[in-house]
Amino acid sequence: MTESTPLWEVFIRPRNGLAHKHVGSLHAADAEMALQAARNAYTRRGEGNSIWVVASADIASTDPDRNAEDFEPALSKVYRHPTFYNIPDGVENL
Amino acid sequence: MYSQALDGKVAVKSESMDFLEEFQKRIDAEEKIEPMDAMPAGYRKTLVRQISQHAHSEIVGMLPEGNWITRAPSLRRKIALLAKVQDECGHGLYLYAAAETLGVSREEMTEDLLEGRAKYSSIFNYPTLSWADIGAIGWLVDSAAIMNQIPLCRCSYGPYARAMVRICKEESFHQRQGFEIMLALCRGTDRQREMAQDALNRWWWPSLMMFGPPDSESRHSDQSMTWKIKRFSNDSLRRKFIDATVKQAEFLGLDVPDPDLKWDPDLNGGEGGFRHGAIDWEEFRRVISGFGPMAKERLAARRKAWEDGAWVREAARAHAAKTRSANRRDSAVSS
Numbered sequence: 361m362t363e364s365t366p367l368w369e370v371f372i373r374p375r376n377g378l379a380h381k382h383v384g385s386l387h388a389a390d391a392e393m394a395l396q397a398a399r400n401a402y403t404r405r406g407e408g409n410s411i412w413v414v415a416s417a418d419i420a421s422t423d424p425d426r427n428a429e430d431f432e433p434a435l436s437k438v439y440r441h442p443t444f445y446n447i448p449d450g451v452e453n454l
Numbered sequence: 455m456y457s458q459a460l461d462g463k464v465a466v467k468s469e470s471m472d473f474l475e476e477f478q479k480r481i482d483a484e485e486k487i488e489p490m491d492a493m494p495a496g497y498r499k500t501l502v503r504q505i506s507q508h509a510h511s512e513i514v515g516m517l518p519e520g521n522w523i524t525r526a527p528s529l530r531r532k533i534a535l536l537a538k539v540q541d542e543c544g545h546g547l548y549l550y551a552a553a554e555t556l557g558v559s560r561e562e563m564t565e566d567l568l569e570g571r572a573k574y575s576s577i578f579n580y581p582t583l584s585w586a587d588i589g590a591i592g593w594l595v596d597s598a599a600i601m602n603q604i605p606l607c608r609c610s611y612g613p614y615a616r617a618m619v620r621i622c623k624e625e626s627f628h629q630r631q632g633f634e635i636m637l638a639l640c641r642g643t644d645r646q647r648e649m650a651q652d653a654l655n656r657w658w659w660p661s662l663m664m665f666g667p668p669d670s671e672s673r674h675s676d677q678s679m680t681w682k683i684k685r686f687s688n689d690s691l692r693r694k695f696i697d698a699t700v701k702q703a704e705f706l707g708l709d710v711p712d713p714d715l716k717w718d719p720d721l722n723g724g725e726g727g728f729r730h731g732a733i734d735w736e737e738f739r740r741v742i743s744g745f746g747p748m749a750k751e752r753l754a755a756r757r758k759a760w761e762d763g764a765w766v767r768e769a770a771r772a773h774a775a776k777t778r779s780a781n782r783r784d785s786a787v788s789s
C-alpha cells in the first residue's frame with residue numbers, strides 16, 4: 361500500500377462581504393502546497409479572492425445518527441419565531 | 455430488498471427491511487444523502503464504482519488530447535486545448551474527492567486503475583490520429599459527457615451531485631471549442647473537410663457507446679434509477695445525444711456514418727427523433743475490458759506518471775514532516 365498524502369478541505373470566499381464556502385477537497389503534503397493546489401484546482405475562473413484550507417482530520421462533526429437529539433428540539437420551539445405571536449391588524453411596524 | 459440484487463453478500467445481513475425502506479423513503483422524497491449518513495452497503499458500493507470510474511475517465515481522458523497540445527495549429531487553439539486538458543484533470547480531482555467521502559482512499563483508486571482492475575470510459579482507448587480528432591472529441595465526446603452528466607447534478611448522493619455541478623459548468627467550453635475546430639476545418643480546403651469527415655467516421659460509433667450498453671443488457675441500471683443515482687436510461691440519453699448531434703453534423707456539412715439513421719416522426723411523443731443503426735456491442739465489450747487500440751499505452755502512460763512522480767510526493771511529505779518537527783521544537787523552546 362502506497363503512503364498517503366493528507367486530505368484538506370477547501371473553502372473559498374467568492375468576494376468580500378461573503379463568507380468562505382466549502383467547495384471540495386484535495387491532497388497535499390502541507391498547508392502551503394494545499395493552498396497552491398486549491399488555487400489551481402478551484403479558482404481557474406474567478407471563483408473567489410480568498411482561500412482557506414483545513415486539514416480534513418482536524419474537522420470535528422456532529423453525528424447524523426444523533427440528529428434527533430441534536431436538532432429536533434429546535435423544531436418544537438415555535439415561540440422562537442415571530443409568527444408565534446398574535447398581533448392584531450392595524451398595529452404597524454412590528 | 456434493494457441491495458440484494460447488486461451484492462447480496464455484503465449488504466443484506468446487517469440491513470433490516472426497515473432500514474432499507476427508511477432509506478428508500480428518503481431517496482423518494484428527493485432528500486440528499488451525505489457522507490456520514492447511514493446507507494445500504496450496495497448504495498455505497500455502486501457509488502464508489504461509478505464515481506471512481508468517472509474519475510479515471512477524466513484522468514485517462516487527458517491522454518488522447520494531451521497528445522496534440524504541442525502540435526495544435528495556432529496559439530489560440532493551443533491555449534484552449536491546454537485549458538481544456540487542465541479542466542479534465544480538475545474533474546478527476548473533484549470526482550476522486552467525492553468518492554473518498556465514501557471511505558475509499560485516493561491511493562486505492564489509483565492502484566485499481568494502474569493494476570487494470572478499474573474501468574474507465576471506452577472512448578479513451580481510441581487513438582487521436584489527426585488534429586480533426588481533437589475537434590471531434592470536443593464536439594462529440596464532451597457533448598456525450600454533458601448529456602450524461604447533467605442529470606447527475608441531481609444525483610441522490612450530495613458530494614457527487616455537487617462535483618457534477620462544478621464539472622458541468624466547465625464542460626460547455628469544451629464542447630464549443632471542439633465544434634469550432636470542426637467548423638474551421640469544414641469551411642477550409644477539401645483536404646481539411648476530408649479530415650473532419652474522417653474524424654467523425656471514427657468517433658461517431660465510439661461516442662454512442664459512451665452511454666453504456668443498451669437498456670436490455672444494462673446490469674446496474676434499474677437499481678441505480680431506484681436509488682436516483684441515475685435519472686435516465688442509457689438508451690434514452692443516447693437518443694437525446696443523436697437528436698442534438700445529427701443536426702450539428704448537418705450544419706457542418708458532414709455525413710453521420712450510419713446508413714440506417716432515419717427520422718421517425720412518432721418518436722419522443724410525436725415530436726420526432728432519429729432511429730440509429732445497430733451498434734457493435736462486441737467492440738464495446740472488447741474495448742472496455744482493456745483490448746482497445748490504445749488501452750496498453752493509456753495505462754502505461756498513467757503508470758509512468760505515477761512512478762515518475764513518486765519521489766516528488768515523497769519529498770513533499772518529508773519536507774512537511776521536517777517543518778512540523780522544527781515548529782514543534784521552536785514552540786517548545788519559546789514556551
Ligand SMILES: [Fe+2]
Pocket residue numbers: 512541542545599621625
Ligand atoms: Fe470532464
Ligand SMILES: [Fe+2]
Pocket residue numbers: 542596599625628
Ligand atoms: Fe470535458
